[in-house]
Amino acid sequence: MAEVCAVIASTHHPFYYKTSTMPEAERPPFAAEWIAKIESFRETLTAARPDVLVMVGSDHFHQLWLDNMPQFLVGKAPFFDANFHNEEREFGLPKMRLAGQEDLAAHLLRDGLDRDFDLAFSNELRIDHSITCPIITLRPEADLPIVPVYTNIFAPPLPQPRRFVALGKAIREMVESWESHLRVAIIGTGHLSLELGGPRQFGPTGPDPVFDRKAVEWIASGDIDGCLAEVSLDSLHAPGNATHGFMDFMLMMGVAGEGVRADFVETVDLFHTMEAYFTWYPGGDPR
Amino acid sequence: MSKYLLDKFLFSVDRDPELTERYREDPVELVAWWEAELAGSLFNCIPHEKTTWLAFDEEERRALREHDHVALFAMGAHPFLTLTLFIALFERDHGPMEYQLAYARALDHVTQPYPDIST
Numbered sequence: 416m417a418e419v420c421a422v423i424a425s426t427h428h429p430f431y432y433k434t435s436t437m438p439e440a441e442r443p444p445f446a447a448e449w450i451a452k453i454e455s456f457r458e459t460l461t462a463a464r465p466d467v468l469v470m471v472g473s474d475h476f477h478q479l480w481l482d483n484m485p486q487f488l489v490g491k492a493p494f495f496d497a498n499f500h501n502e503e504r505e506f507g508l509p510k511m512r513l514a515g516q517e518d519l520a521a522h523l524l525r526d527g528l529d530r531d532f533d534l535a536f537s538n539e540l541r542i543d544h545s546i547t548c549p550i551i552t553l554r555p556e557a558d559l560p561i562v563p564v565y566t567n568i569f570a571p572p573l574p575q576p577r578r579f580v581a582l583g584k585a586i587r588e589m590v591e592s593w594e595s596h597l598r599v600a601i602i603g604t605g606h607l608s609l610e611l612g613g614p615r616q617f618g619p620t621g622p623d624p625v626f627d628r629k630a631v632e633w634i635a636s637g638d639i640d641g642c643l644a645e646v647s648l649d650s651l652h653a654p655g656n657a658t659h660g661f662m663d664f665m666l667m668m669g670v671a672g673e674g675v676r677a678d679f680v681e682t683v684d685l686f687h688t689m690e691a692y693f694t695w696y697p698g699g700d701p702r
Numbered sequence: 703m704s705k706y707l708l709d710k711f712l713f714s715v716d717r718d719p720e721l722t723e724r725y726r727e728d729p730v731e732l733v734a735w736w737e738a739e740l741a742g743s744l745f746n747c748i749p750h751e752k753t754t755w756l757a758f759d760e761e762e763r764r765a766l767r768e769h770d771h772v773a774l775f776a777m778g779a780h781p782f783l784t785l786t787l788f789i790a791l792f793e794r795d796h797g798p799m800e801y802q803l804a805y806a807r808a809l810d811h812v813t814q815p816y817p818d819i820s821t
Contacts, residue, residue, distance in 0.1 A: 476713055476783060481706060481821055482745065501716055505789060569782070571820040612771075612781025613816060614809040617802045656781055656816055 417519075419590055420598040421463035422695040424634060424667035425456070427472070427548035427604035428688065429506035445685060452681050452692070453552050459679045459694035460553045462702045463600055467516045468554070469523075469590060471564045471603030471666055472545030477502075478537075479565065485535030486574050487582060489527070490542070490563035491520035497542045497550075511547055516560035519593055523562060526589045532582055540565075549604050566666065568605065568659045576646050579662040580639055583669020601670050605663030607631070607689050608654035615655055617687040623654035627689040630661060631682060634693055637675040639668050671695045705778045706821040707741060707756050711766060712774075712783035714740055716790060726791045733766045772808050778817040 431453065434446050477499045479485065497511040520536075527534045542563050550557050564586065567573055583603075590599050607630050608623035615622040633642040642665060651658045671677070672695075679694035715721045715736070724732045742753040758766070765773035769791065774784050785805070793801045 476780070477717070480713060480745065481709060499717065500719060501786060501790065504719075505786065570780075612775065612785035612805075614806050614812050616785070616806045617799060618806075652815060 417467075417590055417593040417595040417597050417599050419587060419601060419697050420465050420701075421460055421600040421602075422587075422667065422671045422697065423460060423549070423553065423600060423602040424664050424671070424691075424693045425549055425552070425602070425604045426606055426688065426690045426692075427545050428685070428690055429502065429508060429544045429548060431548060432509070432551050433507040445683075449683050449685070449690070452683055456679070456681060456692040456694070457553050457555075459702070460600060460602075463696065464598060464701070465559060465600035466597040467519060467599045468550075468559050468561045469519070469564060469586065469599060469601045470542075470546045470549065470561045471566065471586075471601070471663060472542070472549075473566050473568045473605070473660065473663060474543055475545065475569060477543045478541050479567075481570060484567060484570050485565070486567045487532060488535040488537055488540075488565040489520055489524050490515065490537050490540040490565070491517055491524065492538050492540060493517060495540055495542045495561065495563060497547045499541065499543055502544050506544065508544055508547060511550070511557055513542070513550065513557055514560040516562050518595070519590070519599070520562045522593045523564070523586070523589050526592065527585065530585050530589075532585060545604055549602050553602065564603075566663055568662050571648075573648060573659060573662070575648060576662050576665050577643055579666040580643065580669035583666035584672075585669075586666075587670045587672070601667075603663050603667040603670070605667075606657060606660035607664075607691055609657040609660060609688055610655035611657045613656045619686055620684060621655070621687065621689045623658075624689065626654035626658070627691075630664070631680070631689075631691050634664055634668060634691070635677045635680045637668060637671055637673060637677070639665075639673045642668065667693075672697075704756065704758065704762070705780075705819065707758060708762055708766070708774060708777060708779040709783055709821060710741070710756075711736060712779060712787050714745075716783065716787040722787070722790050725787075729767050729769055733763060737763070771805060775809060775812065776817055778819050780819050781816075 683690040
């Protein structure tokens, strides 16, 4: 059976690419610390020696649209082109192309449906920065095949937080029941408190530093029950109007498991968001 | 009122560089053209399969013609779509982060709960 060699949860910041590739003299003052922390984070994936990446993210109204909106979707295709015109325009992100792992995608779809997750699928998916940002931070060679899993954290009505956790638990079990000798890293990105398009956007810190500290502790300690007790679809409006992206972190807590402490935890305070990085090693820390 | 149609406008103009520029240069022309030509376009079907019932109300037309992001927020247009498009329209006229912060200050009167963005 396949082995889950690492579980990784991260914020995705579309400006990391631009910040880390501009000439050093032009970089903003926070760049050096940010880049150093990302490089340490990257080592946690490299040390796990993955063959395949399951990538959990959320399309930001790039390909998926309100005329036909899936809640959870698996991409099954031999390749995925990546990044959209408006992401090149606003964030300076490059066009990319990633290989797909169709056997694992087919397994997740079949097994997921049989576990009562009515997963949508796409055979022609262009992926956006929710998946390319962690490729850029964690595996800039972009040389491993992926299985993208998209969640709807963006276009209400949204699934309940407990469904994100349950899907995460199921993804872990499904990967571990895949008949393969390959080593799979499961990587998902979301947000802590975040406001976009409202009065609290782009402040000196994230819109709700208290929520952020609490959220980091929930994730780092694997406190799924504590998190589910406090977080609801309604409560996530208060820390910032884009904070429902935190549910992708909850999905990853489901992958990592109840009460399982992360082996690597790092945070960076940027001017409008707290960035946070977590790695778990189910088979023991290889470093 | 159609939050969906407002979102459809923002979505389709933001993703197409030609439409983005037309919206910046002549919003009155672009909004009228878009409502006549694209409001009823079902993006996943051939042009023949027109949707027959989608139209803006007058206040929505006004908000779009006047690039009024505060009114769009109040109407429940998706804030991510509005922000992304408006950054494309106006960031170039300002210093770093200046436009994004002014955009936020124009919404300072807003209190929670924010307008419902469900469609």
